[in-house]
Amino acid sequence: MENWVPNQKTQIDDEDVFVDNTQVEGTSQTTKPKKRKYVLRAACWANHDVVHIDKVRLSKCKKCGTLLKTESDRNGTSTMIRHTKRCKMNPNNLEKKLELQTTLNFK
Numbered sequence: 001m002e003n004w005v006p007n008q009k010t011q012i013d014d015e016d017v018f019v020d021n022t023q024v025e026g027t028s029q030t031t032k033p034k035k036r037k038y039v040l041r042a043a044c045w046a047n048h049d050v051v052h053i054d055k056v057r058l059s060k061c062k063k064c065g066t067l068l069k070t071e072s073d074r075n076g077t078s079t080m081i082r083h084t085k086r087c088k089m090n091p092n093n094l095e096k097k098l099e100l101q102t103t104l105n106f107k
Contacts, residue, residue: 044080047090063089 040050048059051067059070059080064087069075087093 042077042080044077044084047084047087048080061087061089063087 045059047062048068048070049062050070051058051060053067056069057071058067060067061083066083066087068079068083070077070080084090085093
């Protein structure tokens, strides 16, 4: 309706037109939007803590203390999941090692 042009048949009443003459007093400071808090949703975070070293976000294994890169846009949580499966200090992995066959049986 930007190109609308009134013609002779168009009637505009002053009662139908609303003009807002109020001025809004603004502050000179601009407020930055609040940044959302990063929420750790993955289950693998139960075995790791967040550590920041030189502005790089790392995760530290709670069992053995190994540091892993965990930037969400690059590494993700797959490195933590793999480490948890292989961690020698994880008690769940010790039980699996005991279940493995240690001797070969020949027929």
